[in-house]
Amino acid sequence: MTPPLLSVRGLGVTFATPFGPVRGLDGADFDVAPGEILALVGESGSGKSVASLAVMGVLGPGGDGARVQVEGSAIWDAKVDLLRAPHRPGLAMVFQEPMTALNPVLRIGRTIGEAVARHDGVRGEAVTARVTTLLAEMGLPDPARVARAYPHELSGGMRQRALIALAMACRPRLLIADEPTTALDSTVQARVLGLLAGLRRSHGLAMLLVTHDFGVVAQIADRVAVMYGGRVVETGPVAALLAHPAHPYTRALLAAVPRLDLARGEALPAEEMPGTPPDPRHPPPGCRFHPRCAVARPGLCDSGPPPAPQALGPGRAAACHLLAA
Amino acid sequence: MLVVTFAGARISGNPFDYLYDDGLTAEQRAELSAEFGLDRPLPAQFAAYVGALATGNFGVSIAQRRPVLDLYAEALPSTLVLAVSAFALTLAVGLPLGVLAAVRRGRFWGGVAMGVAFLGYAMPHFVLAIILVLVFGLALSWLPSVGGDTPWHYVLPTVTLAAGLVASVVRFLRGEMLEVMGQDHVRTARATGLSGPRVLWGHVARNAALPVLTIVGLQLNGLINGSLIIETVFALPGIGQTFVGAVQVRDYPVLQFGVMAYALVVVVINLGVDALYAVADPRIRRGGATRMAEA
Ligand SMILES: Nc1ncnc2c1ncn2[C@@H]1O[C@H](COP(=O)(O)OP(=O)(O)OP(=O)(O)O)[C@@H](O)[C@H]1O
């Protein structure tokens, strides 16, 4: 097996809030192999964004000691100050909201140019040329004009492409994308996904793709990591995991997805997941999911430490008391 | 505007009462009034005044018997030096202090920066002027405190004038910096590998400076008001002195011109600030302009 490009072990993040500490991430583990797209899925509040920001090293205060390592690099600490953390070479990030993620008073070309100058060590004309090339590569027509535009002058889809160009200017080996298409309408969404898939092919780029859309997962991801309550509860190859989810939470999550792929007239109503996600300030004892779990066994699931992931065949693992029993 | 100035000046008294306090005979007074056209009925005086203005004639000082324009032209350089150096000092001190106050908030240097700002804010011009004169002018004798003969004469007035402005720059810049620091694009900039200081100055301070610019611009009005007081306290031969002198003796033509020029400057400053802000913030400059369409 090839060594992972990104290896994350025991990533924990605690936020200090006026209402006491909030455990946003509680020991998440996952790996991304070179050239692979790992989808990070889970309900709102499960820690997907916090995990991607912590890996990128731009979370700000709150992270505690954890091992984040990109192949061969130093091991990074999750505990960083936004304005002081050293840059993590090889990583770049695409953010969810392209309007606020770009500096509103700088022209697109200027923003991307700064990154080009930083990563290619070039100046002047060479920067302009590279910016234009990058924007063209993202499928933006008239890239020179886009470079002269301000963020508010572009449509949402164009802004997201510009943001991807900005990330690509960092010459990453791993692209972290936090719900890159959520803010876009569906036709634009499909094109931006196509662009990401194309970049993976042409650049051999690995991706950590945060999404809560299983359609997106099925379309471009290789593997999935399902998060619940700040931890990864199940991982596996997309096809196997979607076909045979092992963890009760994954099953409930998939059951909650409206099935549009069935024959017409047969669309099943989505089953709503019972209960609410755990309160990160007072997580339940034992397995985090047991209060909502249809098959939880009293005396087993509500006591003892949350279970460690069990290997379940090639590339698959799930953290469930029942599987360990 | 014209009417108010014109009437206000005349209601408050007659220049000859102030200029010749040992008294004038009735004939002398009539002679002088005729010379300056003050013997005619007010509407006629006003018509003559407006007519003269229209031809670019601003009148002659009653006290000094010289063209008003000459008096102000002589005083202008002194005031300009004071205003420009106070403005430069404000930016040179206020911007770094404001950034410091934001970056080191809740810590020692942040507290120092805010303390300086608070002092500058709380202390009226004339109090600060007196303290500075007492300490640096009299006790230490480091700097001259009266007159405008050498560049050194401008040091204390400049500091006095800049103090209040520095205070507002620091407070506003700190607030803006903290707001911008929490915005998503700062995180993006860090994620692209730009260094902390680079992001701090090139993105956070840059964006935060825009609104602060407006505040400073609007306070230029205050700077003019302040310079009236300060020129008087430090006996600087500037426009403020010219104007205050004219008010004291009811030198109508001089003070009428002063008020008009002041109004004009205020308008120009406000327009200038708006223009500057539009240049600096693309969202305003191209507000409502067409977006580029999705391809
Ligand atoms: N700055 C913060 N301060 C306090 N708590 C935070 C902060 N950021 C995130 N959290 C908490 O951390 C947990 C994980 O949040 P996160 O944003 O990672 O969720 P998510 O999986 O990305 O959800 P979504 O699908 O809504 O984006 C949540 O409970 C959230 O309330």
Ligand SMILES: [Mg+2]
């Ligand atoms: Mg999120």
